[in-house]
Amino acid sequence: xxxxxxxxxxxxxxxxxxxxxxxxxxxxxxxxxxxxxxxxxxxxxxxxxxxxxxxxxxxxxxxxxxxxxxxxxxxxxxxxxxxxxxxxxxxxxxxxxxxxxxxxxxxxxxxxxxxxxxxxxxxxxxxxxxxxxxxxxxxxxxxxxxxxxxxxxxxxxxx
Numbered sequence: 001x002x003x004x005x006x007x008x009x010x011x012x013x014x015x016x017x018x019x020x021x022x023x024x025x026x027x028x029x030x031x032x033x034x035x036x037x038x039x040x041x042x043x044x045x046x047x048x049x050x051x052x053x054x055x056x057x058x059x060x061x062x063x064x065x066x067x068x069x070x071x072x073x074x075x076x077x078x079x080x081x082x083x084x085x086x087x088x089x090x091x092x093x094x095x096x097x098x099x100x101x102x103x104x105x106x107x108x109x110x111x112x113x114x115x116x117x118x119x120x121x122x123x124x125x126x127x128x129x130x131x132x133x134x135x136x137x138x139x140x141x142x143x144x145x146x147x148x149x150x151x152x153x154x155x156x157x158x159x
Contacts, residue, residue, distance in 0.1 A: 005078035005085045012117040013075070013135030014068045019113045021063030028056040077133045079147060084124060086131060102126040103152035108141045124148065 032052035039049050067090055076087040084098040105125040114120060114134075120141035122133045136144065 005076035009135045016113045017068035025060035100152045106149045
């Protein structure tokens, strides 16, 4: 079996994933608040919104404090002349080898949280699907995109 890929994603990814966790928590808190309001209007038992509050708290703790650390430890990638090796996962570690000859398109992307922290995601498209290397510094992402495009012989018009 191969050794795990050498390259890690940027350390600022931890904070971005925490913000994503807080966003998820706000959504679940809104649902819990709605349960509370509707429950009071229709005299539902209190345990319904209490269960919602407990579930929301567990989700926030899990997505803000547990998952980002695990993702940071597991995310690895490495670019070789013939393939891209990606490893990631939370409960199950997934290892993907993407042959360069199968790469059809390489993009860099930024959502609002990534942009705030100066990070970008490199997205590789193949006929079989899409693969991402998230949360790289903008400079590293641009260099990686160009390197993969060159190795895969993707032209500027394809990007």
